[in-house]
Amino acid sequence: MPKSGKPKLAVWKFASCDGCQLSLLDCEDQLLSIAGKIEIANFAEASSAIVKGPYDLSLVEGSITTEHDEERIHQVRKASRFLVTIGACATSGGIQALRNFSDVKEFISLVYARPQYISTLRKSTAIADHVKVDFELRGCPVSKDQLLEVITAYLGKKKPNIPNYSVCMECKLRGVVCVMVSQGKICMGPVTQAGCHALCPSCNRGCYSCFGPKETANSSSLAGWFLQKGASREEIVRLFRGFNGNADAFRKESEYYEE
Amino acid sequence: MNAQPIESILADHPFFKEIPREHLARVALQATISRFDKGEVIFREGSDARNFYLVLKGRVIIETLLPHQGLVNIQTVEAGEMLGWSWLVPPFRYRFGARTVQPTELAIFNGKHLLEVFEKDPQLGYQFLRRVLVAITERLEQTRLQLLNIYDNPVK
Amino acid sequence: MRSKTIKVDLLARVEGEGALHVKINQGVLKEVQLKIFEPPRFFEAFLRGRDFREAPDITSRICGICPIAYQLSASLAMEEICGIKVEGQLQELRRLIYAGEWIESHVLHVFMLNAPDFFEVPSVVHLAQVHPEMVTTALRLKKLGNTLMAIVGGREVHPVNLRVGGFYKAPAKKVLRDLLPEIRWAREAAIRMAMVISGWEFREFTRDYHYMALSSPDTYAVIEGSLASNRGVDVPVSKYDEILTESHLAHSTALHSRTRDGGTCLMGPLARYNLNYDHLSSGARELAVTMGLQRTCHNPFRGIQIRMVEFVHALDEAERIIEQYEVPSRSFMEVEPGAGTGYGCTEAPRGSCYHRYTINKEGIITDAKIVAPTSVNQGPIEEDLWDIVAHNMHLSDDQIKFICERAIRNYDPCISCSTHFLKLTVDRE
């Protein structure tokens, strides 16, 4: 910790949409309290003042998709005492990891007029595939309450209250009627980690797994059930190949149904 | 020296618990009782394995020589336990060394002689080897538990 | 004078990551480059093969700052293909959540990204030490925008409640009506803040811009209208590609969106204000007058004021919509896929966000094109920078750097959005 007594916070961005770091600025009620407890030392989106590292707490958004970023994440790790990845990109590779299932060269030529200028890795990968991560916060985007909890827990040296059980748990805690059982909607809730307070079911739609697989996600049982209920194999592939499609439990399932 | 006859000393040792009297008498003929001071070597790692021991009193440490670390203690063998079975299995050399850490009293049997006795009396040999096997099994179990590191702090 | 390079390696207080390189040789300005080093993410590529209903959720992930723009542009395009038109209360709800996005995004830009420049402090947290009241007010205003997004959309970033055809669930009347006092407070506060801002010093700088935005005869266009400009463009959104094309420019490694004749055009608040002033709410127009703004404004450094005008407009819109809101009988219109190509364009806080999709009869996307406003605005940004640097070469590097950064921030460029088509060069020595 620096002499000022306040730990230093850094926010890093890799391939992402900025939504997760925006969630920090979206903590309108607590932003100034946070700034009172922790020095915002390196957060380009919010401040042009860059304080030199090392940093006590680093929040890392985004996935690794370029050689340069592959190197940069190691520098970030070196400069960070406690490194937390925030969001689906950083924890599983994000939506851009859909490239992992295709030929990235073809992707480049589809999007770019001058493919030779594009330098990119074949895969989009999670931060933890490259460096040691001290805590992974899920979500596309992260829940700002959970983000606050992680920061608060860090400041208080406690374990954050971040459950890894299913979305169904939150759905029932909230009193929402299951959209899958009562309306036959496809829902990824049973294999998805909680954190959103069952947002989609509460909006009367099935969960599409922003938060990625729950602990011990039984993807094959759920996928089998979908199939039995009339979903096509292509649909199942798309379901498991979403914002966390590169997470192990989901990737294996989508590959199984793709064949 | 010991006023007690060897046979009754051996009879008190757990190794021979419930062994038929005639067997015990025959084995006792092979035993000598020996006292070791603290820190004496009983046998060295790699040396020819000649003897079978029962610890009567005291404590024996099993040790091995590791490059860079010197002698490392692995386990102790306490009063009531047996020591040394390498005379039973090729290449008939001690895999580890043994040394006393306290004044220790041992019953020592010559392995070759024991085998000769067993040849003549397979019943006795069977009784004896079964006990050795039980002891080895226990030792193996203990070693496994040691490996498990069960008291370790899980968060370290 | 020796040759020198002014570099800002990491642009601060913009969304996403970019850099600025200015090269001056013997006192002559040689190069101005706004570099984007956001890695490419290939949205248009992996949209192929996805179900058309997934486009709003997937494309919102292009940008966490203005997800509604993506969700609605995508939805409009899909609805066009499938031959439905969302109207009535559902359309009003779309306007309402868009107002929420404008409120949130404009406050973010005005107070958290741009205002620190006027006080030469690095961040809103530092600003809070100088002007605590302004910052707490700003945070409360921002929260209102987020609350609107959360009520209508489920959450602030990447809302889940929007779908092709409308909404998954219509919000209850009461929760919306409960917001009215806060909206009314917000308007008072916004006007108060706008007057404070008007007292700040604005750099004198004007150029003859080609403004482009959606325009409608009935309303300050956000999710409707045609693509119009002050130089005579007035075409339906489906003709977007005929007006604007992406091209490589010699001095830049990035793809720029340019008009057919190679010119640049400017999108966003300044363009909308200049093109659609008459459709601003009366309160917003009143504020513009009180702030001393004319019917037109050609100084991008006054963008912060224009955003306050739009901010009040968005609040007025929100109030109007909520006051007449009735829960619609159906929260969405049924959509059956039909093969074809469709176009959608809506006004993101930063300018027009354009989507084009082709889907097959199974509803699977076979082609997608997305142009974010920042790619269009890159042209005028670089031109502004040329102008500014050329006129201020007598200043120190640090001063030039500072002015350039401010000039870029005028546009509130959202680099995250841009990166799925902007070329990446990594040139950081």
Added chain:
Amino acid sequence: MIHNNLAGQGVVSDLMKPSLFRIESWKRESPDVFTMSFLPKDGMGGVGENPGFTFLPGQFNMIYIFGLGEVPISISGDPAPGLPLIHTTRSVGAVTQGMSLLRPGAEVGVRGPFGNHWPVERAWDKDLILVAGGIGLAPLRPVIYSVLNSRNKFGKVILLIGSKTPSEMVFRGELRDWDRSKLMEIHLTVDRGSKSWRGSLGVVTKFVPAISFEPENALAMICGPEVMMHFTIDALKKRGMQPEDIYVSMERNMKCAVGYYGHCQYGPHFICKNGPIFPYSEIEGIFREPEV
């Protein structure tokens, strides 16, 4: 009649409210184990005249550290009346790590005592075998104090202790004193010795075959990791002890300590209220089942 259980407003809420205790002393036992003594903070806990803490050997408290959370910790002090509350614990999680940083004067929340206790009185006129693994000695220490307070009521008292290394052995000073007192027989063993360690090396069960006691008139109390208890039970049974005379201390996730939150279920038992101590005969059917 059906009551309204509203957990936050009823008795359960009261049960979940800690009383404030102040740390009186702090002592390091080993690199990650420490002992603290507590007294109730004035006006708290309704203790009044008697500042001590009444409990039975083997019981535990829920200790709350402000903001960090609450953990169950067995009481390791002397159960004689009028003495401060003593806990010995290891830093294994955020709460105990936070606790390890507290020093005299700091205040913590205490709920308890909870749980059942070692059947010390059943051991009267019998030999008593205490087997402790690692930090498992802490919950057995109150038994030792009880025994020492009325030593003549018991037969032989044999204490077997296993630990990872000599430096991780807790209560070393006291162990030495007890050993010298000759009031009990103590055998120590460690998994890994130090250069200077001249004691026994190996697991604690190794002593069981050789110690001398009357298995048919003895009581054993075991506290340590489950796997160590397994082997100790086997060894004691081999010596002829009956399952109902062997007591073990079980561990599960305890949240409320009153059997209301359900986490600590172990077969039909709630560890927090039916346990933590069980005669082996009561859990024999499930003890060896994995993941019960």
Added chain:
Amino acid sequence: MKIIERSNFGRLIELLKEAGYEVYGPRALDGGLVYDHIEKDSDLPEGYKDQQGKGLYRLEKSGDPYLFGFAVGSQSWKKFLHPAEQRLWKAKKTGNGFTLLDPEPEPRPRMAFIGVRACEISAMTIQQKVYEQAAALSGNPATPDAPPFIVAVNCTHPSNNCFCTSMDTGPRVRSGFDISLTEILEDHSHYFIGESGSERGADLLAQIPSRQATEAEISRGKAATDKAAQSISRSLDTHGLKELLYQNYNHPSWEAVADRCLSCGNCTMVCPTCFCSSVEDTIDVTGQYAERWNKWDSCFSIDFSYIHGGPVRNSVKSRYRQWMTHKLATWIDQFGTSGCVGCGRCITWCPVGIDITEEASTIRNSPKTQEP
């Protein structure tokens, strides 16, 4: 017994409200039947029926005017009596320690439940036992709150998943209610046969316009529930079930069910008797304020059994086994009753349709006795 005409049913709700009760009852919301606040009888799901199967629920229009023509709601009354999330206390950091802050006085409504089924009253009684045992440990078994006013409705429309007859908990209520009703719909009449189960129930019943029931009407009421009982096809053989499960900790069927089980926790959340909860200690970002929360938890989550070093029940097999064995066997040792009331919710709301009765009979049909 009294006959209350359908047209006078609304009086019951009015009277409860006049007596100061917040009235709760079933409502058709979001595709399910939700126990929620009701103001008037038209809030009740008149003309609805439910279709239940394994992992399947459909609320449909029935075309007849029954007010209670369905089985049980998607979640139980547990949410009122044992709320999903509740703050237990707040504390503020002070000096070297902290001070518990007095809870702000929250107005606590007296609750009245309308449409409670027999199985649900059994569930309430079972949860009550859990609560009482915990309270007894405090040495202060104070009666917590005013008991809710219970208007039970005898079940005449059991679902495919109901097996209250196996658990001896229904379909007719026996006790634990203030008023019980049986809804009768005949050619031209629609009425309720009312009976009081408590003094306050009798008082209230007396105020509703009614007349004495005739013998014929009473037997019609009985016939309606008898018919319901006969229509229940699902069953769970409880004979020796506890011992059976105790002897089958290693039955291969646990592995088989684990292949399907999502360990999502739905069954425990909808179960009217599952009481497991968690304590969550929180602190605010300033580090000055702390709170303790009570929150439903589930033995299906991996962290449920966490002790330092790792969870005890890692495998889904062990988690399902824990739940089912607890529900049907260990519960009996703990509380003297089965933990299952046969409401069928766990079967309906399991996303992949796992059926507790089927799992139990699999083990019964191929028991694997293990050595003691």
